[in-house]
Amino acid sequence: MHFFETHRLTKAFGGLIAVNNVTFHVEEGEIYGLIGPNGSGKTTVFNLITAYYPITSGTIRFRGKEMNGLPTWKVCKEGIGRTFQIVKPLARMTVLENVMTSAFCRTSNTAEAREKALEVLQFCEMEKKIDFPAKGLTIGDRKRMEIARALATSPKLLLLDETMAGLTPQEQADGVQLIRKMRNAGITIIIVEHIMHVIMNLCDRILCINYGQEIARGTPAEVANNQNVIEAYLGKE
Amino acid sequence: MKSLYAKIAVLALLAVFPLFVGSDYYRHLVIIALMWVVIGASWNLLAGYTGQVSFGHAIFFGVGAYTAGLCTTQLGISAWWGMLLGGPAAMLVGILIGFICFRLRGAYFALATIAIAEILRLIAIVWRDFTEGMQGILIIQTFRSKVPYYYLALGIAVICMLLIYKIIKSKWGFYFIAIREDQDAAEALGISTFRYKSLSLMVSSFFTGLAGAFYMNYMGFIDPEVVFSLHFISIMAILVSIIGGAGTMWGPSVGAFIMVMLQELFRSSFFGYAPSWVSHAHAMAFGVLVILVIRFMANGVVGDWSKITNLWSKGKPAALVTNGN
Numbered sequence A: 001m002h003f004f005e006t007h008r009l010t011k012a013f014g015g016l017i018a019v020n021n022v023t024f025h026v027e028e029g030e031i032y033g034l035i036g037p038n039g040s041g042k043t044t045v046f047n048l049i050t051a052y053y054p055i056t057s058g059t060i061r062f063r064g065k066e067m068n069g070l071p072t073w074k075v076c077k078e079g080i081g082r083t084f085q086i087v088k089p090l091a092r093m094t095v096l097e098n099v100m101t102s103a104f105c106r107t108s109n110t111a112e113a114r115e116k117a118l119e120v121l122q123f124c125e126m127e128k129k130i131d132f133p134a135k136g137l138t139i140g141d142r143k144r145m146e147i148a149r150a151l152a153t154s155p156k157l158l159l160l161d162e163t164m165a166g167l168t169p170q171e172q173a174d175g176v177q178l179i180r181k182m183r184n185a186g187i188t189i190i191i192v193e194h195i196m197h198v199i200m201n202l203c204d205r206i207l208c209i210n211y212g213q214e215i216a217r218g219t220p221a222e223v224a225n226n227q228n229v230i231e232a233y234l235g236k237e
Numbered sequence B: 001m002k003s004l005y006a007k008i009a010v011l012a013l014l015a016v017f018p019l020f021v022g023s024d025y026y027r028h029l030v031i032i033a034l035m036w037v038v039i040g041a042s043w044n045l046l047a048g049y050t051g052q053v054s055f056g057h058a059i060f061f062g063v064g065a066y067t068a069g070l071c072t073t074q075l076g077i078s079a080w081w082g083m084l085l086g087g088p089a090a091m092l093v094g095i096l097i098g099f100i101c102f103r104l105r106g107a108y109f110a111l112a113t114i115a116i117a118e119i120l121r122l123i124a125i126v127w128r129d130f131t132e133g134m135q136g137i138l139i140i141q142t143f144r145s146k147v148p149y150y151y152l153a154l155g156i157a158v159i160c161m162l163l164i165y166k167i168i169k170s171k172w173g174f175y176f177i178a179i180r181e182d183q184d185a186a187e188a189l190g191i192s193t194f195r196y197k198s199l200s201l202m203v204s205s206f207f208t209g210l211a212g213a214f215y216m217n218y219m220g221f222i223d224p225e226v227v228f229s230l231h232f233i234s235i236m237a238i239l240v241s242i243i244g245g246a247g248t249m250w251g252p253s254v255g256a257f258i259m260v261m262l263q264e265l266f267r268s269s270f271f272g273y274a275p276s277w278v279s280h281a282h283a284m285a286f287g288v289l290v291i292l293v294i295r296f297m298a299n300g301v302v303g304d305w306s307k308i309t310n311l312w313s314k315g316k317p318a319a320l321v322t323n324g325n
């Protein structure tokens, strides 16, 4: 039994098959990369795992439990957290309130939720910004708050969807640090990212998809040298 | 702290008001305003905090009022039982509406509330054997004095505000606001948006129903055109909240007093100082008021209080004063 696995995962939007027979597994403690050109179906895979869309066919198993049919909020309760490629801050709340809201996932006590939120914000090095209104944050801070919010639900598996896109090189470097720190804290991570040096640096294994289908898998070095991957990203000669 | 003292002062003032003001007319106005504090706060919890806008709060007010009235006409028991049964009856209707509408997002709920309020109004008109139809329900009031009703209304308002305050400061409050801000994000944080929208509606419909039951007992008379009215109840509930400040804790309370005062000014043609046609213009005046508030104080009197005080102290036009929130 794998920590997390999908089996022949498929999603059709009408005639468009956005995810096509994708099978992969992730072991506990891994950082797993999911890459592919624009529109290849990466975000859709995340949306299937977290039940934003119903699955057309295939199965998802997490820690031995079949996840098909669970509503989104229960997927979170089961221990799968996520961030959104297009960030979704709770705009008219402060940073602390945003993170407290998600900390209520594991407690109904306000003081405990607050404590957990402060702890997570400290972990994410956002403690100076706890009272900022979320709508006023820079894109870098919004992305970081998304991560903090996902962390406060105490996930065992975390899905990160392009959390580095649009960040400055310094912010990217800090982001890489943060992801390593999360892994060291015992969280398994699936990461979708276009920035190659980030992916190559962080991931233990990588799955590359194009048009919803697997085109390569393996270690970062193997995937980087795979002819299919090079063609998918750069086009055929 | 300062604002806590202010609230205690206002409460103390309200508590001694009937001891100093003997006029039934003014006592009546404050009783009605206190009733609107409850309805406004209820609407605000659902729409202002949870983001689920209702255009039909008359549903719950009417069901509460009719529950009390029917206790007397159908069961032959005191309409005061309505104070016990009116809230739960309205809540039951709320649960049903939520069950049907809250699995979907968008305008379904708002549209359904308008439709259901209309349906209930028509049922109350047509089903004469049960509801007395257009004739309405008339009961004999228990007290001739306004004072018992006054303190009952004050008690209900205080309990309602304390409870809603507690809710807003708790996990529920965080969840309600999260749902208002972004339902997709809320689900990702482990929030069953369906369950928490329903809970918000349950609290909201309960207190609105309780206010309806109180109205029956206090006025001694209800008919479908009043208690299920889009204009007098559903829209008024929205105005009370928006004028005072939707999504603020105390906005609807302030809005209730402003709106009841305005309504009375128009109803009485400014106590007879204005020509009598003014009394027919109040719907239009409310419309103008809403436009002004949305243009200059989108967050209501309470939400944009700093704009108002700035206007006073510096004489700057309100629209140019940016406020921090």
Ligand SMILES: Nc1ncnc2c1ncn2[C@@H]1O[C@H](COP(=O)(O)OP(=O)(O)OP(=O)(O)O)[C@@H](O)[C@H]1O
Pocket: A013, A016, A018, A036, A037, A038, A039, A040, A041, A042, A043, A044, A045, A085
């Ligand atoms: N809700 C939807 N309805 C219809 N088609 C959709 C929907 N969501 C995604 N798609 C389509 O599915 C395909 C995969 O989209 P997806 O967002 O998963 O790609 P992606 O790999 O995340 O791309 P990017 O790198 O640009 O974020 C695209 O062709 C997209 O247009």
Ligand SMILES: [Mg+2]
Pocket: A042, A043, A044, A085
């Ligand atoms: Mg994407």
